[in-house]
Amino acid sequence: MDEEFKLNSIAAADLPAIDDGAEPDTSSKQRRLSPAQRREDFIRKATSLFAEEGFDAGTRELARKLGVTQPLLYRYFPSKDDLIREVYKRVYLDRWQPEWDDMLGDRTRPIRERLQHFYDAYTDAIFNRDWIRIYLFSGLKGAAINKWYVSIVETRILTRIIEEYRHEAGLPAHDPAPAELELAWLLHGGIFYYGVRKHIYDSPVLEQKNRAISNALDVFLEGISSVFGTAVKTRSTAIRKAQGPDGQD
Amino acid sequence: MDEEFKLNSIAAADLPAIDDGAEPDTSSKQRRLSPAQRREDFIRKATSLFAEEGFDAGTRELARKLGVTQPLLYRYFPSKDDLIREVYKRVYLDRWQPEWDDMLGDRTRPIRERLQHFYDAYTDAIFNRDWIRIYLFSGLKGAAINKWYVSIVETRILTRIIEEYRHEAGLPAHDPAPAELELAWLLHGGIFYYGVRKHIYDSPVLEQKNRAISNALDVFLEGISSVFGTAVKTRSTAIRKAQGPDGQD
DNA sequence: CCGTAAATTTATCGACCGATAAATTAGCAG
DNA sequence: CTGCTAATTTATCGGTCGATAAATTTACGG
Structure with missing residues (x-):
């Protein structure tokens, strides 16, 4: 590069x-x-x-x-x-909001809230036909800026998610392990694919984007809590427990 | 269509x-x-x-x-x-193995095992440079067969995952709600994005694909258990609980 | 109103594209 | 060895591509 x-x-x-x-x-x-x-x-x-x-x-x-x-x-x-x-x-440089960096690291707010806020705003910025299609076209062309951006996502978002999660869960701080980063990619890729389905495949998706993100964060945070063997207050409310994810019909 | x-x-x-x-x-x-x-x-x-x-x-x-x-x-x-x-x-029609349909619905085996087996085999079939690139190129072109395939994924895989999960969790059977399907897409899209990162972005990924899938399934199944308010024996082992996800370094 | 700098157009080049028609040649049957 | 069929090549057409040079026209300062 x-x-x-x-x-x-x-x-x-x-x-x-x-x-x-x-x-x-x-x-x-x-x-x-x-x-x-x-x-x-x-x-x-x-x-x-x-x-x-x-x-x-x-x-x-x-x-x-x-x-x-x-x-x-x-x-x-x-x-x-x-x-x-x-x-x-x-396309690549003009979308990132500098305050997102501070916001993701703001330990006065619970991680669940920070992630919901971040992904709501981030997907507002990139989930549009032009952005996603240019992103994929340039990726397929092997453009240097695409590879650079992927590395930025890893350092600015995913590493941050793992670090902040570990902190909130009371786990010892260390650089995210490859398997931990891979789990963060699972969340990020899953959310990104929502945009691909909507804007590339023109496929029907769950209408309320923020609900899709909310449920994704619930599953991810509860899931890694179990897998990491830690319990962190992650759900936004507890009442939903008996009735399944929001918006199921 | x-x-x-x-x-x-x-x-x-x-x-x-x-x-x-x-x-x-x-x-x-x-x-x-x-x-x-x-x-x-x-x-x-x-x-x-x-x-x-x-x-x-x-x-x-x-x-x-x-x-x-x-x-x-x-x-x-x-x-x-x-x-x-x-x-x-x-590319599209030649990769699907008919036995996958039966296997996903084989209720003599726990869902965790079925999903691991399926995604190991499915990603073996489609995670190669030719398949993923042709898939994305045809998606960007708006090819009819791409949209058809997306609908096939939804009915043959994702609907199945929700149905089988609900059955194993003892939840009442019904057609998957949109929000439930969206969560299955989170898993599927997250796993698919592993292939995109590896074969389109040429980005480093967790080397052992089966480990990435295993951890993804752990997070997904544990996560939806919590969110759905049900407990299902999903982890392959319990000993890992204290040490974080497999292969973390 | 005039003159000039620069924004824009006209004209064109060589390369490459998908596709067609006609000539050629390989390979098999007798 | 011959002759026919069909696989393959040669030659070429009209169209489009990115790019360049030169002519033209707009708009502004004096």
Whole structure:
């Protein structure tokens, strides 16, 4: 990995609102845009186009969606690959909220509550068609930034989950063992797959995302309590015990 | 969904072994093959080529890998799309072992044992680079057979898991509630993501796959026991309780 | 209103794509 | 050895791709 990435390194462009429609912009009289605005338009439309059709989608179709001609792209990006890299950065680096780091480690709140809050917010940020499809397309392409992101998930989220769980359970602190990390991946992958089913397979999923997350956290935390041989107050309420998971019908 | 698919509908071709190398076959003197053998070669090489580069990979590169010329493809398949459909069928329909259905429902064995056996065998069948990549590529393309397969997973595996769990736990039998199915998806998606991490992201995973599955099942079954308010003998052993999950270092 | 810098378009190149038609050649039957 | 059938190749078409160069037009400063 010879490239360096940094979460939230790109300031969300606060440029004038742009036409997001699929058809060429006929209403706007503004025929020329500032370089910054035009560049922004290219990146945004490229993100949704590549999300739908993959990175093999043509530059002519991209230009057509913007209502401009294809060679204009090359005034703003040296090559299509450079445009793709900009899309990567926008998708991968722009979603992480810095406060999540502090929040996951806030030991004044129970881990159950922190995890529910985190995964509610995190999945709000990444469970959309563009993000998940770009993520998978870039993963299949073997993009360096994808592998980097996976390592970030492991260190910023999963290692944290295990550490915080061990702390709350009164277990001795140490770097998470591979098998412990693997269990955290089970939770994370299971939740992520909810988004894949919804946005890639267009498959019906449990409507209330937060309920799916809540039940997942119940099973995970109760499960590792049993497996680790520890008891931690993890359920949000106790009354549900007799009636099964929330929302079962 | 206007197409009909059927698991295991294609007999595994028992044709003479073929050269699987990437370079054109120079050693073999046999310049002409039987139509069945040639067709088989096309499908096999197309599977690995499409798995690596996606379905946009060129027919000329495919022919080059087989040591033949590109137009020959069109003696065996009317179009590239027809070839892709054959690859789909081979990948999706050819892996399911009919005995898995009976095995999952065999109530003479505890559910814990059945699930371990099933997921060991199922992941042996699908956790390879070709299968997982073709699966994701076809999912991203919105292929009908992918959506069909997802529904098959739900009815043949996940519904079964909930039903069998409820039976073993002495809970009243009924069709799995959406929230219960969602929990089964958490397990299934979590396990599947192990394969994605290993074969798509080339990310390090817990080496012993069966251990990852065993721990996942422990957490899942113990977890839903607590959440459902039932106690079922799920752990394979009890001694582990004090030392955390297997293989933790 | 004019002039100029730059945003955008027109025209085009060479490479590659899926697909078709016609020529060729391997291999088997007699 | 010959001749026929069919597997395979050669040649090629129209279309699209990413990219470049040159011409054109917009918008702004004076």
